[in-house]
Amino acid sequence: MQSVQIDTAYPIDPSAAIWCPGIPIKKQAATQFAFFRLMGFKNWQQLSITAKRQFQASSALLQVAVEKLPTGFTTSQVALQFSRLLGANYSVGVQLGVLRRQFHFYHPISIPFAQVGSWTALSPSVKYAMSVGFSGREVPINWQRRQFVLLLRSLTSFQVTKLLAFNLQLEKLSTQRFYWQVGLGMLAGPALHLQFSYAASPQWWILHFQFPLKQVDLKISLGFQPMLGTVSGFNALR
Amino acid sequence: MRFIVVLFISFFCFAEPFIFISSAQQHAAEADPLSSWLETEDFLSDEEIDSTLYSVYHTKKYDLNKINQYQLDSLGVLSAKQIEHFMAYRKTFGPFLDVYELQAIPLWDLFTISRIRKWVTIVPLEWYKLSLRAPVAQSILTIRWRPSVLKQADNSIASWRGDAHYWRALYRYSSSLLKFGITAEKDPGEYWLNQRTKLPADFLSAHVAVSGKGLMRQLIIGDFNVNLAQGLIQWQTMNFRKTAQLSLLKKNSSIFQVHRSVNEFNFHRGLALQLQVKNHSLGLFASYKTLSANLGYSSASDQSGITSFNMSGYHRTAAEIKSKGAVAQIAGGGRYNFKQGMFTGGINFLLYHFSLPLIVTARPYDQFAIAGKKWINASVDLGYTYKNFHLFTEQATDRNGSLAGLAGMLLSLSKTIDVGFVGRFYSSSFQSLYSSAISEGTLPNNERGVFFSVNANLSGKVQVQAFSDYFFFPWLRYLIDQPSGGHEQFIQVNYQPDKGSTIYFRFRQEQKMQTTSDELAASPLAAALLINRAHFRMHVDRVVSKTFKWSLRMETSRVKRLSAPQSMEEFGFLGFIQLGFRPMSGKLMGLFRFLLFDTDGYQSRIYAFSPTLGGGYQLGQYKNSGKELLLTIENDVFRAITVLCSATGVQEASSRAIFWHYSVQIALKFHELAPSKIYKPI
Numbered sequence: 001m002q003s004v005q006i007d008t009a010y011p012i013d014p015s016a017a018i019w020c021p022g023i024p025i026k027k028q029a030a031t032q033f034a035f036f037r038l039m040g041f042k043n044w045q046q047l048s049i050t051a052k053r054q055f056q057a058s059s060a061l062l063q064v065a066v067e068k069l070p071t072g073f074t075t076s077q078v079a080l081q082f083s084r085l086l087g088a089n090y091s092v093g094v095q096l097g098v099l100r101r102q103f104h105f106y107h108p109i110s111i112p113f114a115q116v117g118s119w120t121a122l123s124p125s126v127k128y129a130m131s132v133g134f135s136g137r138e139v140p141i142n143w144q145r146r147q148f149v150l151l152l153r154s155l156t157s158f159q160v161t162k163l164l165a166f167n168l169q170l171e172k173l174s175t176q177r178f179y180w181q182v183g184l185g186m187l188a189g190p191a192l193h194l195q196f197s198y199a200a201s202p203q204w205w206i207l208h209f210q211f212p213l214k215q216v217d218l219k220i221s222l223g224f225q226p227m228l229g230t231v232s233g234f235n236a237l238r
Numbered sequence: 239m240r241f242i243v244v245l246f247i248s249f250f251c252f253a254e255p256f257i258f259i260s261s262a263q264q265h266a267a268e269a270d271p272l273s274s275w276l277e278t279e280d281f282l283s284d285e286e287i288d289s290t291l292y293s294v295y296h297t298k299k300y301d302l303n304k305i306n307q308y309q310l311d312s313l314g315v316l317s318a319k320q321i322e323h324f325m326a327y328r329k330t331f332g333p334f335l336d337v338y339e340l341q342a343i344p345l346w347d348l349f350t351i352s353r354i355r356k357w358v359t360i361v362p363l364e365w366y367k368l369s370l371r372a373p374v375a376q377s378i379l380t381i382r383w384r385p386s387v388l389k390q391a392d393n394s395i396a397s398w399r400g401d402a403h404y405w406r407a408l409y410r411y412s413s414s415l416l417k418f419g420i421t422a423e424k425d426p427g428e429y430w431l432n433q434r435t436k437l438p439a440d441f442l443s444a445h446v447a448v449s450g451k452g453l454m455r456q457l458i459i460g461d462f463n464v465n466l467a468q469g470l471i472q473w474q475t476m477n478f479r480k481t482a483q484l485s486l487l488k489k490n491s492s493i494f495q496v497h498r499s500v501n502e503f504n505f506h507r508g509l510a511l512q513l514q515v516k517n518h519s520l521g522l523f524a525s526y527k528t529l530s531a532n533l534g535y536s537s538a539s540d541q542s543g544i545t546s547f548n549m550s551g552y553h554r555t556a557a558e559i560k561s562k563g564a565v566a567q568i569a570g571g572g573r574y575n576f577k578q579g580m581f582t583g584g585i586n587f588l589l590y591h592f593s594l595p596l597i598v599t600a601r602p603y604d605q606f607a608i609a610g611k612k613w614i615n616a617s618v619d620l621g622y623t624y625k626n627f628h629l630f631t632e633q634a635t636d637r638n639g640s641l642a643g644l645a646g647m648l649l650s651l652s653k654t655i656d657v658g659f660v661g662r663f664y665s666s667s668f669q670s671l672y673s674s675a676i677s678e679g680t681l682p683n684n685e686r687g688v689f690f691s692v693n694a695n696l697s698g699k700v701q702v703q704a705f706s707d708y709f710f711f712p713w714l715r716y717l718i719d720q721p722s723g724g725h726e727q728f729i730q731v732n733y734q735p736d737k738g739s740t741i742y743f744r745f746r747q748e749q750k751m752q753t754t755s756d757e758l759a760a761s762p763l764a765a766a767l768l769i770n771r772a773h774f775r776m777h778v779d780r781v782v783s784k785t786f787k788w789s790l791r792m793e794t795s796r797v798k799r800l801s802a803p804q805s806m807e808e809f810g811f812l813g814f815i816q817l818g819f820r821p822m823s824g825k826l827m828g829l830f831r832f833l834l835f836d837t838d839g840y841q842s843r844i845y846a847f848s849p850t851l852g853g854g855y856q857l858g859q860y861k862n863s864g865k866e867l868l869l870t871i872e873n874d875v876f877r878a879i880t881v882l883c884s885a886t887g888v889q890e891a892s893s894r895a896i897f898w899h900y901s902v903q904i905a906l907k908f909h910e911l912a913p914s915k916i917y918k919p920i
Contacts, residue, residue: 086782090782118788120780120782122733122735122739122741122778122780123699123735123736123739126733126735126741128741128778128780130778130790130815132815132832150834150865152792152813152815152834154776154778154790154792154813156741156776168776170776170792172792172811172813172834172836174834174836174863174865177809177811178792178794178809178811178836
């Protein structure tokens, strides 16, 4: 299962659709390349490539992601997703994928996961998405336990003004504590979008500077996680 | 639509093999204001809430052209101003021709109409012309049966004398003049035959009620409930002790109601009569019934008698069976009410006589408890409306002369903002039976407090409801060996962009002093420590089409002991996704719900309603961790027969083991004499 991360509730970003299948992506065809690293914690890197194609009301999305921590483990993930628009205000999606984790000095573990999601425009200013998912358990607690993890996720977006949007993400994994994060998105100018997201536990904050260019949306990110340090990265969406 | 079905089928083929099948009545995700508010309350038992709601939800729909202001008020979702505009509109423009006409009434927005819609209808005038005295009548037999659970974590099941089947039968006849009903119920663990009466149910209840328009307004023979004023001395039907819903803040109910629920304790059995002459109204009742009670000896008073009542209604174990009918209670009382213009006033009194004396224990908090064979309560209530103000008060006393009182004010500041205020002073020695008023404690005694509430309709789409309550207990309470106090705050923001969509956020926080029985066992002088409880909830309802709707809820709780050194902190979570479907044929309705809960313990428990058969709800208490899958299906096999099936699979995962609970319920309903579109099943 994907780990809990910050910054997932933006409908123009394909990664948002990965978090909640069914969230529509405006672009008919989009390819995204993203790279993140921890500045204060050497050798942690995350790389992902996402491609989306739309055929009338149906969309297909493929994401390949790799997270590497040389002294610990390497995680790779492949997710394939199909979604369909049902009129102007509804969309549903299903996602299937496999996460493979390679620990040092230990055999690799493959964990299948699946997710069903739905998106709806409650009104022009309020959008809502939810998903239910499950995955295999990475490490069985004991023999009595079922080896799967359940997920319930909710994403709400409020367009407060034309220039300002507020996002709320609520999430529960059956093996982890309840997680919430809030975000603010602001159109600072025709060529600059600002996005700020914050989560209390685990504590995260991240600030994005997004520069829409002619062919590419370039997003530069700066974040902080108290236990790990500063996160930086970029992604390019075409 | 087919695509959605395929998606969900594909998902649940992969998912854990939960067992689910099942049933029920309720249109899937219909947002229900009363159940939503009730989830904020702490109730004694599931049965109580089930019974209470059952009595509310299974009443007939009101005809918009016949409903009066008290009936409108009793729905609990309308403000005084909205009721006033409703009555003025109907008086000015004549009978309603269509329910959609409600939109034309000032202050009646879509949000209000959608909440009230399920309780009102318009009976065609032809119905009244067709029949001379009883234009519409309904007769329904409902039978519910639930087989014994296959596996149960509760070890107390071993001490049950009867089997674990649940059985209930209700017969109801209702017309505009006459109501008649019989209720029979057997709880899990009880005998099929009542051991004392040899009748085929542990609990039997019946009533006949006649309504009139002249001097005699109501006559009830059998089981009935009594509601007096603001509940300081008597309130036996559903009640909100504290609510942000301003229309529910002041109680307003008819004095007598037939006892429809399966609550086995909170009712009277006998005769009730209500008379009215012009502005004067007089209600009198006399009752005799036996009560389940525990008997014992108190060294403090050197006396044998009643130590406590068994209010649960369960008679499963040897001790519970022994307590059944151990005491006889004779009760009588009444209410005189006067109305003149904007002024109302009433005098209420109650007399009780028990076959055995109630005895007090030596425990300090029990010092002011009711003692002896007799008890008396009396109260006076007043109400006055002046322009946008409504003032109300009730002052009560008991046999010992102890006093309790409350006074409140409802104020419409503007078309969009209403506020309410209630101050209460319940002396430590004041005692009453079957009472329920605005309070932090279960009964209105040993408490002082102020309650402030505001409802704001910021736009046609956004409503805010909030309250704040500060309370103080001057004397000791159960598990608290010292004077204590606390405060509570609540806010809810509703956003309803259209009649098919609702999203609301709710935050509730309470801080009060508390100890536990373990701590008191270790040290009788254990100091009460401040506990902070906070709940946050987000809930979304969405009607996708005529055949499909869904809702999602996420709720968290946090309980923290603020005082060092015994720090304690618990977190809880409950979330569910619910899908309702009704194929175009209309004969089949279904509800699917997947619920996930995860709390650190009992303190951080979270409540949520589960729809049950026949349109009712059952309050579920979710603690520790687990998941629940529910599928309910209702199918109108024939016009007169409705089959409802439900099954719930619950998996509770404790730290050491996993328990599975299964239950299946089947119900048959027979209805006749009136089309179901006009009257809901009783």
